[in-house]
Amino acid sequence: MRRTSRSALPVSAVDRPPAEEASLWPTLHKLGPYLWQYKWRVIFALACLVGAKLANVSVPLIFKQMIDSLSGSEQALALPVLLLILYGCLRFSTSLFTELREILFARVTQRAVRRIALEAFRHLHELSLRFHLQRQTGGVSRDIERGSRSISNLISYTLYSILPTVVEISLVLVVLLANYDAAFVLITLLSLIAYVLFTIKVSNWRIAIRRRVNDADSAANTRAIDSLLNYETVKYFNNEEYEARRYDQQMVDWEDAATRSQISLSWLNLGQQIIIALGVTAMMWLAAAGVVDGRLTIGDLVLVNAFLIQLYMPLNFLGVIYREIRQALTDIERMFALLAVNREIADAPAATVLAPGPVEVRFSAVDFSYEANRQILHGVDFTIPAGHTVAVVGESGSGKSTLARLLYRFYDISAGSICLNGTDLRQLTQASLRTAIGIVPQDTVLFNDTLFYNIQYGRPTASRDQVLAAAEAAQLAGFIDILPDGYETRVGERGLKLSGGEKQRVAIARALLKNPPVLIFDEATSALDSRTEKAIQSSLDSAARGRTTLVIAHRLSTIMQADQILVMDGGRIVERGTHTQLLEAGGVYTQMWSLQQQEESGERL
Template sequence: MRRTPPTMALPGPIPETRHDWQTIKTLLPYLWAWKGRVVFALCCLLLAKLTNVAVPMVFKDIIDTFTLPGANKLEQAVLLVPLGLLAAYGALRFSTVLFTELREIFFARVTQRAVRTITLQVFEHLHALSLRFHLDRQTGGLTRDIERGTRSIGSLISYTLYSILPTLVEIALVIGILAARYAWDFTLITGATLTIYVIFTIVVTNWRTVLRREVNELDSAANVRAVDSLINFETVKYFNNERWEHDRYDEQMQKWETAQIRSQVSLSWLNLGQSLIIAAGVTLMMWRAAVGVASGNMTVGDIVLVNAFLIQLYMPLNHLGVLYREIRQSLTDIERMFSLLDKNREIQDAPDARPLFASGESGPCEIEFENVGFAYEANRQILFDVDFKVGAGETVAVVGHSGSGKSTLARLLFRFYDTTTGSVKINGSDLRALQQASVRAAIGIVPQDTVLFNDTIFYNIQYGRPTAPREEVIAAAKAAHIHDFIERLPDGYDTRVGERGLKLSGGEKQRVAIARALLKNPPILIFDEATSALDSKTEKAIQAELEQAAIGRTTLIIAHRLSTVMNADEILVLDAGHIVERGAHRALLEQNGLYAQMWALQQQQNMIEA
C-alpha cells in the first residue's frame, strides 16, 4: 500500500513583515558610503535624459527646415541642416549613450560592494546567532533566502537607478516641454494617461506581491525538503524510501506549481491592462496633433516631435509596470534576508566584557560550575543545581546514562547558552563577563558527533589552528594515530572527505577531530565521548595520547564508557540532571551505587563481546 506523504509546514513567514520603505532605508547607507560615485552617476543620469529629450526637438527643427515656405527653402536646407542641425543631432545621440555608460561604469563598484558588504554582514550575523537558532533552522530555506536576497540587491539598484529614475526624469521633462510649447490638452492627455497607468500598475502589482510571497515560501519549502533529503542520502537508501522522498518533494512542487501559475496569469492580466491604457493615450495624442496640423496651428515638425516624445515616453513606460513588479519582487526577496539581521542574538557580549587573558598571555584555567540550573525550554529542565570545580591542570570526568545532561555542560562552558540559574566561571570570572571569542579560543573539544568540512583531510586538521605549519599538522595527526592511515590514501593529506566527512568512517572522523583539538593546543580540553566510535585497540592507543595531552591542561571528560575515565582526578555521576555521586574511580566502586552498577554492566558487556 502506498503511503501518503505528510504535509510539511512552510518555512515560517517573516515574524515581523518589514515595510518596503524600511527595507530601502536599511539599504541606503550601503550605497551612500560611496556618495561621490552616487552623485556623479545621478548627474550622468540627468545629462543623459536632457540630451535624450533634446534629440526629438532638434529633429523637429530639421523637419521644419525642409518644409519652410518661400523661395529660399532649398538654400536654407543646404546651409542649415549640414552645418548645424545634423551635427547637433549626431552629438546629442552620442551624448545620450556616453552619459548612460558613464553612469553604469561609475556605479558598478557601488552596487557590487553593497552586495558584498550586506552578504558578509548577514553571514557574520548568522555565525553570531545562538545554537538554539541553528538547531531550529532549515538549511535549504535559509540558503535560498540569502541567495535570492543577494541577487535582488543588484536587481533593485539596477531597476531603480537605470530604469525607474531615468523614466521619471524623462516624464517630467516631456510634460514640462508639452506644457510650455503646446495647448493644455496635450499635457492633460499625457498626465491623465500616466496617472491611470501608475494607479492601475500599483494596485494590481500590490495584489500580485501577495502571490509572489506565497511562491517564495513554497519555493523555500521545496528546497528545504530537497536539501534535507540529499543530506540524509544514506538514510533514504537504508530504508528504501526513494519513492517516498520523491512523493514528498513532488507534493511541495505541486503547491509551488499552482502558486506560480496564479502568479503568471495575474501578470498577463496586468500586461493587458497596461497596454490598453497606453494605446488609448497614444491614440488620443496623435489625434490631437493631427487636428492641430490640419488647422494650421502646428507644423509637420510638431507632429513629428509629439510622436517622438510619445515613443520615448511610452516605450519605457510600457516597461514601468514590469520594473515596478520586479522592484516589489526584489524588495520581497530582500526583506527575508534582512529579517535575518533582525534576529536577536540570544548570547551577546556585555558592553564591558573583557578577554579571558590579557593580550599575548595564556595560562592554566580553573573551571567552576556554581549551582547551575538550565532548561532549553521552560518546560524542559535539563540540569538541577549542578555544582563542581575543575582545578587548574586537573581532569574531571562526567558520566551517566544518555540524556542525563552531560553534553549540555560542554555547551554551557562554550557559552552556546546562558545558564538559567547559577553561573559558569573560568578563573573566578563569570562567562557572561568575558568575551565569547576569548573563552572559546581557550577551549579545545573533541565532540561526540564529528562533522567535517567538505574539503581535504589536511584542511580539516589544520582548522584547529589555521596558521599552523604543515609539520605541526602532521605531528597532530600522528598523535591521533591517523597519520599512517592518511599516508596509505592515494591523495594522502589532500584526500577530500566529502560532505560532513561521509567518505570517512566514524572512527576516522573522530581521530581527525582529536588531531584538530590537539593542534589547537588550548589550556582547556573537553573530550565529549572522544573515543566512542573507535575499536578497543585503537581506543587504548589513543586514550594514552589523550591522557598525555591532558597533562598540564584543565580537562573535562564526558564519557559513557567508564574505562576511559578511570584515571580522572574526580568522577561525577550525573543522573537526570543531578549530580548523584562524586569521587575517584575506586572510591565510587566502593560506594556500590549507580557508578558501580554501570561499571558492572559494562564489564559484563565486554566479556560477552570478548
C-alpha cells in the same frame, strides 16, 4: 514585456514579517549607509543620469527643426547639416552618459551587496545554537542568496530606472506645456495617472500570488536538501520513491502558483497596453488635427510622435520596474528579518578577555533548561582545578553533554554561575572564551574539503608540519598515508566518505592542533574500536596532561585515571570521587562498572 521568476522566500525559523513592512523607503534607508561609502561616485553617477536624459529629450526637438527646415526653401540646406551633426552628438551623448553612469556606479552596487551578504553571514554565526537547531538550512541559504541578488536589483531599479523615468517624463511635460496646447499635457498626465494606479493596484494584488510561489519553491527546496543530506537514511529504508513523491507534492503546489502568477502577469500587461494605446491615439489625433488646421507643422507632428515613443518606453518599463521592486522587497525582507533576529548570546558591554595561561573551571549551583517546562540541570556544582581532569558519566539524557555546551556558552544558564579563573564566563568575550577551549565532540561533522583542511581548521595558521604532527598524535597518519591523495583526500559532505572512527580521529587531531588550556572530550572515543581506542587513549592522556580537562565518557575504562569522576542522573550529580572511591562506595558507579565489565567479557568470548 513579460518576466517570470522562481525566486522564493525560504521557510525558516524566522517568522515572516507582514507584507506591509516590505516598503520601499525604509528599505532604501537601511541600504543608504552602504551606498554612501562611495558618495562622490553616487553624485557623479546621478549627474550623468540627468545629462543622459537632457540629451535624450533634446533629440526630438532637434529632429523637429530638421523636418521643418527641410520642408522650407532649399536655401536653408546648410542648417539641416548642422542639425544632423547636433542630432548625432546628442544621440551619442545619451549613450555616453548612460555608460559613464554604469561605470561609476558598478563598484557601489557590488560592494553594497558584498557587505550586506557578509553581514548576514556573520550574523548567522553569531546567533545561538538554539536558533540553528530550529532553522532549515535550505531556507536560510535561499534567504541570503535571493536577498543579495535582490539588493542589486533594487538599487539599480530605484536609482537608475525610477529616477530617470521621472526626470524624462517631467522634461517632456515641460516641453509640451511650453510649446503646445494644454490638452497634450492633460492627456499625457491622465494616461500616466491611469497607468500608474492600474499597475500599483494589480501588482499589489499579485503579491499574494508571488508569496505563494515563493513559499512553494522554498518548501520544495528545503525538502530536496533535507532528503539529500540524509541520503544514507533514504537508501537504508529503500525510500527513494517516497522522497520523490514528497518532493513532487511540493512541486505541484509550485506549479499551480507559478501558473496563476504568469496568467495574472499577462492580464496586467494587457491592461497596461490598453491604457497606453488610448493615450497615444488621443495624442496623435490632436497633433494630426493641428496639422490639418495649420496650427502645427509636420515637424510638430514628428516631435509629438517622438515624444510619445520616448514616453511609451519608460512608461511601459515603469510597470515592469514597479513589479520587480515589489518582488525584490519581498525577497529582501527575509534577509533583513534574519539580520533583525536577536542574538540570544552576546558579549556584555564591559566584557573582558580571558588571560592566557592555566584555567580553573567552576560550576556553582547551575540550573539550566532548554525549554521553560523541561529543566535539564539541577544545582550542578563542581570545580576543575587548573591542570586537572574531571570526568562525567551517566545514562543518556542525564545532562552530561549539556555541561560542555554551557561551558562553551552556546546557551546561558538559568541560575548559578560558571566561572573561569574566578570570572563569570558571561563577563568574558566569547572569542577569548572559545579560543581557550578545545573540544572533541561526540558527533563529528567535517567540511566538504580535504583531510588537511579539516585538521588545520583547529588552528588555520598552523604550519604543515604542525598539522602532520597532530594527525600522528591522533593515530591518523597511518590511515592517511595509504590514501592515493593523502592529506589532499576530500572527505565528502559532512565527512560521509570517512568512517565514524576516522572522523573522530580527525576531530581529535583538530583539538590537539588548537592546543588550548581547556579540553573537552565529549565521548571522544565512542566511535572507535577497542584497539584504536587504546592507541588513542594514550594520546588523549598526553594531550590532557597539564591542561584543565572535562571528559564526558560512556566507557568507564577510559576515565579511570581522572582526578575526579562525577556521576550524573536526571541532571543532578549523585556521586563524586575517584575511580577507587566510587567502586568502594558500591553505588550507581559500581553498578555501571560491573555492567560494562560483563559486556566486555561477553565481547571477548
